[in-house]
Amino acid sequence: MGKVTATAERSIDASPEKVRALVADYTDTRPKILTEQFRDFEVTEGGKGAGTVAKWKLQATSKRVRDIAATVSEPEPGMLVETDANSSMVTTWTIRELGAGCMVRIETSWDGAGGIGGFFEKTFAPGGLKRIYNGVLTNLDDIAREEA
Secondary structure (H helix, E strand, O other), X not given: OOEEEEEEEEEEOOOHHHHHHHHHEOOOHHHHHOOOOEEEEEEEEOOEOXXXXXXXXXXXXXXXXXXXXXXXXXXXXXXXXXXXXXXXOEEEEEEEEEOOEEEEEEEEEEEOOOHHHHHHHHHHHHHHHHHHHHHHHHHHHHHXXXXX
């Protein structure tokens, strides 16, 4: 069993502060930026940044659905970490200044399965999750532009 990591990033033509606020808004913005692979999204505690607890289902493939129960922390400004209570999955959102805009990076890692299943997971899951996250980042970019 090895660590599996999926990453996607995108530059967004909006201030880092604005994008940080959008990403940290689990109540209003998050449901708007999630793609169809995310179902049953619900905030159960908080709703803005650190201390938020939310749950959802992530349907990465037709057969693979994860029940996520994430607690959000903010170890440093511009970084939100979602730690899943149901698995080893950790997703980190990082927003950094880039010229007049910012760079948003989503990175998810988890302990992969062993054996041949683990080989296929490590080979194919990162690309699939990257495609999902590219959709999320496109939606985030659209909302940031609308609100600019």
